[in-house]
Amino acid sequence: MVMTENLSEKIFKPQYDYPETSSLIKRIDSSNGSSTSPFDGEIDSKWYRIINPILWYWRGLPKLEIEAVLSQIAISTKRHTDDKWLDTVIGYQPGNWIYEFLNQAAKWQAKIDAVDQTNLSEEAKNNLHQDYLIASEYASIASYPHFKNDELALYAQTCAYQAYMKALEYSPYTTKQIEFKVENRSIKTILHLPQNCDGVCPVVLVCNALGNLQIDYYRYFSEYLAPQGFAMLTVDLPTVGFSRNFVLTQNSSQIHQAIIEQLATVPWIDSNRVIVAGFRFGSHIATRLAYLMPNKIKGLFNFTPFVHQIFVDKTLQQNLPNCYKDMLACRLGLTSVSNQQLAAELNYFSLKNQGLLTRSCPVPIMNIIFEDDKLSNLTEAKLIQSSKQSKIVTIAKTPLQKSLQNALTQSVKWMESIL
Template sequence: MVMTENLSEKIFKPQYDYPETSSLINRLDSSNGSSISPLDGEIDSKWYRIINPLLWYWRGLPKLEIEAVLSRIAISTKRHTNDKWLDSVIGYQSGNWIYEFLNQAAMWQAKADNVAQSNLTEESKNSLYQDYLIASEYASIASYPHFKNDELAMYAQTCAYQSYMKALEYSPYSTKQLEFKVENRVIKSILHLPNNSNSGVCPVVLVCNGLGNLQIDYYRYFSEYLAPQGFAMLTVDLPTVGYSRNFVLSQNSSQIHQAVIEQLSSVPWVDSNRVIVAGFRFGSHIATRLAYLMPNKIKGLFNFTPFVHQLFVDKALQQNLPNSYKDMLASRLGLTSVSNQKLAAELNYFSLKNQGLLTHSCPIPVMNIIFEDDKLSNLSEAKLIQSAKQSKIVTIPKTPLQKGLQNAFAQSVKWMESIL
């Protein structure tokens, strides 16, 4: 496996002196975690992390392999941080979550790296493209839930991005790595271009990530839904994660994305007058802020299960979040310890209703997609975001989930076409 600075030599061997992920946030309150959605995964008291195999399959990972990796973690007899949690094996060794998923990523990376690069056929290029994408997805899951102070997770993120950039070398679509200035710092983003982008006037969808995702986790949305309709996709990491890891999430959650939009006119491959912002789960907080604060630069707002008010003010809902979800919120907020009371106080400032933005209609067209029985994003939440021009709310049945995801994404692109 070839990686920058021989990264594989540094991490693909057992080591025992790293803190285990579930021990990094000091939890003063515990939770059974029933406040969740099928979109976020399966709640099981035997796991610290939220297990989401359906979404992982949708992102292209082999079902049997995922089950095999989870089984290796589950049967480990090594020492655990918490004996109740299967995925809390201490140290970088067999049975540890990051170790097992990163080694699976290494297998796919090595398979691709061992292919001779001379005289590649189109079929060979496509195989390399798929293999590197799978490697990047496994490494991304290894890093999940992407805590900034998790050293092993940071290594996994590096592996994920390196494999992703390798995959893009063999992609049928063009990509550009862009840098934008945010205050006195620079953040990296990735622009994905459709095949018809030679005209230089393709519209662009700015993706605002969910809490538990890296910007590289949205490639299928681009390749299967956006690109065929001529849309470019620009991805930017959430504060504290990936290329934005040096930023802390605050109530001004849209700081980075605002700076990106302000500088889009300098990007020659897209039409900065045809920008749509797409918010996924927590990322809808960012996207909705952008729509209200920058209506002259944005043509439409698409939210996939929006989080704009309820999650931030409903203490009972917050208290009943899974432990890992609370820890993820604490990590993004720069907290090393979290209690229900402290989390409630911090999140209250995030409510866009409390911030005064939702007291008037959004100046641009809005589409919100919600899923049946989603405890974190329901019809009431979607109705808070009213448009002065066009409001659309689509409710998707919770089963079958795969079909629901496909339907939601297909409808989102049709709507984007209609408003442009």
């Protein structure tokens, strides 16, 4: 992924020859489904994308600004790919999702550019750090749902990574960009190191949710992992970001397995103290890693695990929102998708069908689930049994912000306990 010029140096000229995101995956079957959880966001039939303002606020974006950007999109009278969806304005112009969120990122970049960056105080450095993170998050949202064949979204991803790398220059933490070899190709990852780490420190390998970039987890590191001395290593899912040249297969952990095999070559971390953390769909990857590489992994933490039900329950699959089905199709390398085809493809992903969940996992496991989560429930969590230690924590769905904070706090305490 080639970095480009600063956002403020890019002239945001309207262009009308770009296909709109919602038209990139051909849907044989359409759905107004609502099978998600509060963690995924708000399901509203007026939007193609799954709107998740609570998570966006948690990542540090100003509430009023988010509402203003969404309002700009909602009031647009420009031509849409589908009139029932507010966020499907055709072309790179006002009202288009990517345009509006990238434009907001550019405003923060302009604020940064106005700062005299000579002889900066610590407070000024921290302000620049936070402002770059905000610009990065806006660009990340612009790219969502991160389709590989979405040219504008790919540009937004580049902008998001560029701003994130600038944010890390002003971070109180040391970070390293590390390349690992996967099938004779290079994968770029980002290693975040805590302060006051004597020699080498334990590392948490983050396995992303389906709709995230690897740069979306900074707050988890800075507020939860780093204070307890944990490093964090992030890597993109197949077809996304720095992993966009890979396609998601039933061997979902392919990239992460290769990375773990090479961790001993990374001088800042203890490759004998590795914990894998799977968020939503990423739990499929994390759980496979724990079963297949128990001698290299000390613990498995899953945040609302996906290991069986969503991959075999056709009714549940059919009731997924269109955007979620399209994300699955894109990650699988499909340009069109029907309910029947999706069911056939996903069936191979069930870790129960793959034979892994028929035995106990030889590493300690912690699973966190939310109340009324249609995609990840207690039954799903209980499928992942450990021969050493199994812990399941159920988090109340309201208030969501407090519940999320509680869940992440408990995850780090558990990690400390197993090490």
